[in-house]
Amino acid sequence: MSSETILPQTERKTDNASERNDVRTLLKADIVVIGAGQAGLSSAYHLQQLGLKSWKNYLVLDKSPGAGGAWQYRWPSLTLTTVNRVHDLPGLRFSDAVDVGDEVKASVAVPQYYAAYEQKFELPVIRPQTVTVVCERAGRFRVETEQGGFSARGIINATGTWETPYIPAYPCAESFKGRQLHTHDYKTADEFAGKHVIVVGGGISALQLLDEISRITSTTWVTRQEPQFRDQPFTSEDGRAAVAIVEDRVRRGLVPGSVVSVTGIPWTPALRAAQARGVLNRLPMFTDITENGVRWADGTEQRADVILWCTGFRSSLDHLAPLQIREENGGIVMAGRLATQVAKDPRIHLVGYGPSASTIGANRAGGAAARELASHLGLLEG
Known part of the structure; x- marks a missing residue:
């Protein structure tokens, strides 16, 4: 649903189509959901299912110009075959909304699915x-955006x-004369043809890109562990065990650990083929970066043209810094049924953080966060 449908005329800056999302005055809602990826859409769906229908009850703010969350920015070679898995959002199966052919790009299919989902449930x-x-102002949260401002109770x-x-x-x-980039910036292996690439990281994405790049050019694979x-x-019991470990960490205020470090990496036909080609000869982490490559503690060096850092991501929470929810160690003490509630302030829920940092985890956590926050704010009947 577009802002034209949910915002009253008095809250619009102009009737010009290019400016209909600009907010002139501070728009107030009970709950503001920040982000419209899997976690945000799941939370919005569950808020709606709880009977919160009006835009005055809740709004969803998304930084991207179109639906799709982070999926719309994934590398083109990531297809529905090679992606780890795309879980259904509650209420609408993926296969009922988009073409699920194996070679369909994830960066195309998932945004189509999210767009269909937003439209079906008329999410605000x-x-x-x-x-x-x-930040907090007079007992409410002030949510500042590049386009305007919002006020929320939760x-x-x-x-x-x-x-x-x-x-x-x-x-x-900084002395390395070659190119350094992160998984976030990766597009295609073809751009590395004729160059030696050092792939750093031991997660699923690292191995997928290592396999892809090694088909085009020479590679070296290094990991810390x-x-x-x-x-x-990988069974459902394994999944529950992994989530329990991460949940225990965040409930104690520790920085969430890597799920892969708990679950391990499943062998796939592609990885077996890469192993047979000699690609999975892992080396320990180097100690220095030189002008022309990397160097290990024993003095061994490897020349390289590219260093690809597949070293993961951190939770995007800098905008919440004024609320001072972090501990000195950088972690956040989490509470609630599925560890989505910030212990320091039950008006704040983090979905997609810690144990809910997966597509299936985000669905369950979205439901728990919606109910707990709506209940805390007195928005549920009975």
Whole structure:
């Protein structure tokens, strides 16, 4: 649903079509959901199912010009075959909304699915609205965006991690004469043809890109720890066990750990083929970056043209800094049924953080956050 449908005429800056999402005055709602990816849409759906139908009850702010969350920015070669998995949002199956052919690009299919989902349930998503800061004013939250301002009694933050790629600091990294980039910036392996690429990281994305790039050019694979591969299929029991470990961490205020470090990496036909080609000869992390490559502690060097950092992401929470929800160690003490509630302030829920940082986890967490926050704010009947 566009802002033209949900905002009263008095709240619009102009009737000009290009400015209909600009907010002239501070628009007030009970709950503001920040982000319209899997976690944000799931939260919005559950708020609606609780009977919160009006835009005065809740709004969803999304920074992108169109539906799709971070999926619309994924590399073109990521298809519905190679993606880890796209879980259905509640109330609408993926296969009922879009073409699910194996070679369909995830960056195309998932945005189509999210757009269909928003339309089917008439979710009050306003875009583009880039949230810059959230602070407290007179017992309410002031949500400032590049386009205007909003006021809320409660916040469900669902901004994910895509906007916060992490690259560890290494000595003399700035002296490297080649190219350094992160998974966030990867497009296609073809651009590395004829160059030696060092792939850093032991997660699923790192291995997918290592396999893809190694088909085009020479590679070196390095990780901080020895990756753990799984011969057995990943079961629902394994998933619950992994989530429980991460949930325990955030309830104690620790920084969430990597889910892969708990679950291990399942062998796939593509990885078996890469192993047979000699691609999965993992080396430990180097200690220095030189002008022409990297160097290990024993003095061994590897020349390289490209360093691809597949070193993960951090939660995109800088806009919440004025609310002072972090502990000194950088973690956040989480509470609530599924650890979505910020213990320091029950008016704030984080969905897509910690144990809910997965598509299936975000669905369940969205439901829990919606009910707990609506109940806390006295919005539920009975």
